[in-house]
Amino acid sequence: MRFFKLILTGLCIVSFSVLEAEESIVLAKKGKAFYTICQPEQATGCELFAANELQRYLYELSHTRFNITTVCKKKSIVITTENSLQEEEYQIILKDEMVWLTGGSPRAILYATYDFLQQLGCRWVAPAYNFYSGTDYYIPENEELVFNLPESRKESPVFAYRKLYVEEGRTHQTENLKQLIDWMPKMKLNTLVFPIDYEGRGTVKWDNWRKELVPELKKRSIKIEVGGHGYQNFIHAKMENETLFERHPEWFGMDASGERSKDPRMVICTSNLDAVHYLYANLLNYLKQYTEIEIFDFWPPDSEKWCQCGQCQTMGNEAERHVMLVNYVAQKLHNDLPDVKLECLAYRYTTPPQNKELNENILLDFCPIGQNFEYQLYEKGYTRNEDYSKNLNDWIKMFKGNICIYSYFRKYAWRSLPNIIPHYMQNELKYFKKLGIRGISVYSEPGDWFTYGINHYIFAELSWNPDIDVESLVRNYTDVVYANAGQTAMDIYLELEDIVRFACNIAHTSVKEPQAYVAYSNRIRTCRNRIAAITQNLQTDNFIRQNLKRLDLMLEYTEKSIAFMHAKSLNNEDQMNQLNTDIRSFLKEHATEGIFIPHRN
Numbered sequence: 001m002r003f004f005k006l007i008l009t010g011l012c013i014v015s016f017s018v019l020e021a022e023e024s025i026v027l028a029k030k031g032k033a034f035y036t037i038c039q040p041e042q043a044t045g046c047e048l049f050a051a052n053e054l055q056r057y058l059y060e061l062s063h064t065r066f067n068i069t070t071v072c073k074k075k076s077i078v079i080t081t082e083n084s085l086q087e088e089e090y091q092i093i094l095k096d097e098m099v100w101l102t103g104g105s106p107r108a109i110l111y112a113t114y115d116f117l118q119q120l121g122c123r124w125v126a127p128a129y130n131f132y133s134g135t136d137y138y139i140p141e142n143e144e145l146v147f148n149l150p151e152s153r154k155e156s157p158v159f160a161y162r163k164l165y166v167e168e169g170r171t172h173q174t175e176n177l178k179q180l181i182d183w184m185p186k187m188k189l190n191t192l193v194f195p196i197d198y199e200g201r202g203t204v205k206w207d208n209w210r211k212e213l214v215p216e217l218k219k220r221s222i223k224i225e226v227g228g229h230g231y232q233n234f235i236h237a238k239m240e241n242e243t244l245f246e247r248h249p250e251w252f253g254m255d256a257s258g259e260r261s262k263d264p265r266m267v268i269c270t271s272n273l274d275a276v277h278y279l280y281a282n283l284l285n286y287l288k289q290y291t292e293i294e295i296f297d298f299w300p301p302d303s304e305k306w307c308q309c310g311q312c313q314t315m316g317n318e319a320e321r322h323v324m325l326v327n328y329v330a331q332k333l334h335n336d337l338p339d340v341k342l343e344c345l346a347y348r349y350t351t352p353p354q355n356k357e358l359n360e361n362i363l364l365d366f367c368p369i370g371q372n373f374e375y376q377l378y379e380k381g382y383t384r385n386e387d388y389s390k391n392l393n394d395w396i397k398m399f400k401g402n403i404c405i406y407s408y409f410r411k412y413a414w415r416s417l418p419n420i421i422p423h424y425m426q427n428e429l430k431y432f433k434k435l436g437i438r439g440i441s442v443y444s445e446p447g448d449w450f451t452y453g454i455n456h457y458i459f460a461e462l463s464w465n466p467d468i469d470v471e472s473l474v475r476n477y478t479d480v481v482y483a484n485a486g487q488t489a490m491d492i493y494l495e496l497e498d499i500v501r502f503a504c505n506i507a508h509t510s511v512k513e514p515q516a517y518v519a520y521s522n523r524i525r526t527c528r529n530r531i532a533a534i535t536q537n538l539q540t541d542n543f544i545r546q547n548l549k550r551l552d553l554m555l556e557y558t559e560k561s562i563a564f565m566h567a568k569s570l571n572n573e574d575q576m577n578q579l580n581t582d583i584r585s586f587l588k589e590h591a592t593e594g595i596f597i598p599h600r601n
Contacts, residue, residue, distance in 0.1 A: 025097055025148075028062040029145070037054055038072040039068060045218060046218075051079055054079070057117045060139045079101050080101070085108065090111050090112035101113055105221070110185050110221065124137045128183070137480065159429075159438060159439050161440070162189045162191065163225065167195065168443075170597055174209055181216045181220065193295075196286075200233070217292075223294045227296045234278075251275035258308075270321050276325065294341065295343050296342055296343065320353040326344045344363075345364075345365050347367040350391040360401035362401055364399060364404065365439075366392055368385075371385060371388060372384060384508070404441060409455055411443070412443070415597075415599065416447075416595065417504050423470055423497060425462055429462045442455075448596055478490040485538055485540060495524075503561075503565060517563075525559070
């Protein structure tokens with residue numbers, strides 16, 4: 001534990017073995033603070049940020065300024081590192097009129113700070129995106145600010161990696177990325193993942209945000225992960241003034257016709273050591289320049305094709321060749337930059353290779369991209385889900401390193417349909433916890449965050465503790481976002497969970513009988529009628545009315561999608577085409593309201 005200057009007789013900092021319940025303490029009353037905030041003399045940037053956040057929100061709670069000091073007296077809120085705790089473990093202790101916010105690292109101290117504020121009633125259910133208009137959080141105002149901790153609070157995460165992906169970055173901008181970063185530690189999310197250059201388009205890339213975001217990420221101690229689909233970022237035909245292919249055609253993958261290919265989706269000839277060395281040298285040079293990167297994602301091109309030359313084929317199947325290349329890079333990187341962790345995917349080939357072992361120092365993300373959300377991943381009834389579950393368990397048996405789940409709890413292919421899945425996510429994460437999975441992630445597009453906001457909020461809570469009461473989380477979210485319409489909104493979200501993944505145009509969902517869609521549509525109509533009635537009768541502010549309107553637009557989109565599936569069940573292609581056109585126009589009309597991301601074309 002880091003020590004402070006103490007003016008306190010008889011208090012031993014490390015004497016936390018006695019954890020008796022304490023009476024309530026008054027932190028402030030009528031503008032007078034009875035406590036000070038005590039930070040370490042040589043605090044890290046994250047610890048300084050924690051102290052400042054504590055001061056900021058205590059002021060919002062009580063309209064009282066709490067002083068920050070390095071001299072801990074009686075009646076202090078002490079921010080300190082406790083070396084006996086694990087890296088992300090923290091404690092909140094109320095003892096002898098002292099509040100201790102301790103953590104195994106500065107990041108954990110920040111978690112303890114936000115948890116302490118939540119005990120005082122603060123809620124942050126979404127990033128402060130402009131379209132929320134301040135309904136993303138709740139800070140109660142107190143003339144008398146009282147803290148009561150029935151017993152000491154000790155917390156640690158179930159999943160070590162709790163990640164958000166920028167991925168396609170269709171709606172990310174510097175401003176909303178800063179808002180996302182500000183929200184992440186409040187929800188104890190610890191990793192933000194950026195593409196080095198998404199699909200080589202030059203538009204969604206780490207370089208675009210790096211200068212402004214690194215300081216924001218660092219002061220919150222958020223892990224920076226960069227990479228993605230992109231062997232071709234380090235070796236491609238146009239490198240060296242577009243001469244590389246002409247000079248070394250043998251480095252590039254051979255297609256089925258026997259020709260060496262310039263196609264960026266073609267993986268290099270991995271049996272050619274010179275090509276592999278060239279790739280690694282460029283990767284190493286990149287990481288030496290971008291020293292903030294803690295995890296690097298080393299993935300093949302998306303929808304990649306592998307070299308068909310005879311030498312490559314003798315190395316094994318695609319999965320085995322992938323493992324060989326990743327192992328080579330991981331070993332070299334471990335020697336050259338031991339603090340950088342390499343990550344790779346089990347994506348197109350989720351079946352583990354039989355003849356090659358993945359280096360245990362690599363972080364593996366398992367990607368069930370074709371998952372059917374009518375069933376849990378572990379349930380019987382859908383062959384692809386069953387295969388994913390089997391393959392995941394096979395990876396666990398044969399791989400000694402850490403496995404994460406690259407989840408699709410918010411999926412681009414859903415086209416912003418409100419596939420609300422709080423209980424589904426909990427069931428999945430409980431299953432992953434049982435298997436010993438070490439991490440979980442999800443996409444984070446701001447453009448339809450309001451649609452998936454409840455998923456994002458509950459995902460974050462579950463990634464820390466999958467056993468938390470989901471019903472209470474749903475109510476937390478709806479009470480903050482919808483205020484006195486919270487119960488109605490909660491009922492509607494639970495209806496959406498029971499409807500959309502079965503009734504709408506969701507990838508891999510089965511087509512039902514026509515009468516089923518009539519019943520689903522009637523249930524959505526009932527939900528819309530409830531919103532109409534409560535909007536008419538409820539006394540509430542314009543921002544809450546605006547959120548209810550957004551919820552109604554989500555229901556309207558659901559109706560349209562159910563109608564599309566109804567037409568599909570009747571094989572009515574004309575009606576399907578007409579509805580598809582209508583849906584595209586509808587999404588475009590509401591493109592800037594935080595609920596829908598329109599089709600690309």
